[in-house]
Amino acid sequence: MSLGTAAARNLATTTKSTPQMQGISPRWLLRKLPWVQASAGTYRVNRRLSYAVGDGRVTFTNTGADVRVIPRELCELPTLRGFDDEEVLGALADRFEQREFAAGDVIVEAGRPADQVVLIAHGKVHKIAQGHYGDDAVLGTLADGDHFGDRVLAQDSAEWDFTVRAVTPCIVLVLRRQALEELDGRSESLRTHLERIRSGEEAPQNKYGEASIELASGHVGEPLLAGTFVDYEVRPREYELSVAQTVLRVHSRVADLYNQPMNQVEQQLKLTIEALRERQEHELVNNRDFGLLHNADLKQRIHTRSGPPTPDDLDELLSRRRKSEFFLAHPETIAAFGRECNRRGIYPQSADVDGHLVTVWRGVPILPCDKIPVTRSRTSSILVLRTGEQNQGVVGLHQTGIPDEYEPGLNVRFMGINDQAVISYLVSTYYSAAVLVPDALGVLENVEIGH
Structure with a gap:
């Protein structure tokens, strides 16, 4: 999609500074989930x-x-x-x-x-x-x-x-x-x-x-x-796509759609999309309707044996499902697991995953996700997933081919210029997640990660 409009093409720029953003995480969940097209905005799961x-x-x-x-x-x-x-x-x-x-x-x-x-x-x-x-x-x-x-x-x-x-x-x-x-x-x-x-x-x-x-x-x-x-089930679950939106506002003084290879509007747009993707991953973990922490079957939620995350706890998670593909845990939880392994004289292996060195347990990588909450009492959760429709696992849902699409499932719409010469764009992304069968997702709850 081009961001150029007749109203903005003649605006001059007064700065060439490159905007920066803190807090961009690896977003492993967004990267590892297979994304499935939800053409009508809904996705039915028969169980x-x-x-x-x-x-x-x-x-x-x-x-x-x-x-x-x-x-x-x-x-x-x-x-x-x-x-x-x-x-x-x-x-x-x-x-x-x-x-x-x-x-x-x-x-x-x-x-x-x-x-x-x-x-x-x-x-x-x-x-x-x-x-x-x-x-x-x-x-x-x-x-x-x-x-x-x-x-x-x-x-x-x-x-x-x-x-x-x-x-x-x-x-x-x-x-x-x-x-x-x-x-x-x-x-x-x-x-x-x-x-x-x-x-x-x-x-x-x-x-x-x-x-x-x-x-x-x-x-x-x-x-x-x-x-x-x-x-x-008499009433099969129908997952409806959720939407996350934000408005990007850029003053015309910092917009030059002709003279820069990467103009300031596009720079600001990139950072806006990064923030929106961070929010998307947060919702995929925590949303009370479709978030993985809440969408796990009650029988697939287990407690730790002694409080901290131990190798025995992760083994029990793995034993409850087939073809586990990856764990997802807060970085502090991964550190707590490492301490428990050290205390027992166990040294987990590491592996290269998409260019990143991560801890591996029983051949299953433990990927960090800072969107998993840590409570005031210093407890958290560990998730383990099997993914993909063919494996009857967890899938991400989106809808592509939408009007003004900038990235798959994300569009940017020009909203006009106001009297103060501020250009506005509405940035929207549509998504959800579905657990196809109960054992595709497991959660280890109330994991103590120390004080």
Whole structure:
């Protein structure tokens, strides 16, 4: 695209200084992602929906940072086993509210009204009871797929007789009693089922096997037959291209479109595009809708064994997928991994990747990315990716052939000259990222990188 316009060609320049920019990073993610054309601005991903039935644990799906319980998995709650009205289960699932807690936060507190069902979608919590001498006693640890408070579905108001505190950052889904009562009043099948539970009657068999329910009488029925349910997602994920835009403004005094091989407008434009690409990579990592940190499947997010990033942690990441192509980590995290290797007397190899010498673990390069956040408590994350459509991996999405295209997926539009003789250009880039199958992306979370 030419930046020349009839309005700007006769403007003179008063300077030949070359603008400089700090903070241009290698942008490994943008360089290593295979970019796929999203012709209509959207890209559909059809996935199989697979989950275990009868294992006592609840399974979830996530679209970016938004987490939802699979409706049929609500039958893993003891009070709902044997209930097979899928329409009502779907309505129940829609009424769960997503909440996020930091490590150390109290999720429920002993003595408070027990007025909610809590499903742990991701993270680890301690179930705590107060001891006779005022000290806390850990009753147990709950993690992904566990739940508590389901008696709210069948019993009158009560109080929590334990406290639940987050050990790691947690995502939980909460069903409030009020939301349940609203649905209970509209659904005869749910009302009948809950009345049967309250009266201590045996729950009927559902289509997945024998019902297993701890009845009000204390009797425990036969366990639900375990198995795996496989289907296709009813509503496939459609990734829409995001846009990052900025306006480049250059005074006519520094614009000369004839007399310089590289005029000042083009110099300023190059730096503007660099800044926009930096923002693009930041969004590909952190955006709550399509960013890799949030778009990783919940089952592909693991915690470190001891805090710092160890060779064992990276080995576990690699063991969960095939054809891992590269790790992505903050430079400080890579340094922390190096310290752990040195402490063990292990010396990772190095390799040349596109002219850069990088650390390699098990043949997989560890590429630096300063867009991965480091928290105030000095923790971060490590990502590992398999890429490409043929490998059913992670792909970048863009749309080429757009009007006024300057680079693939990026265009520059002349917006005119204002009364102060300032030339304006709108610079836009369109992009997103898609994870084609869950094991294409793994994340090691809560990695301690030192103080």
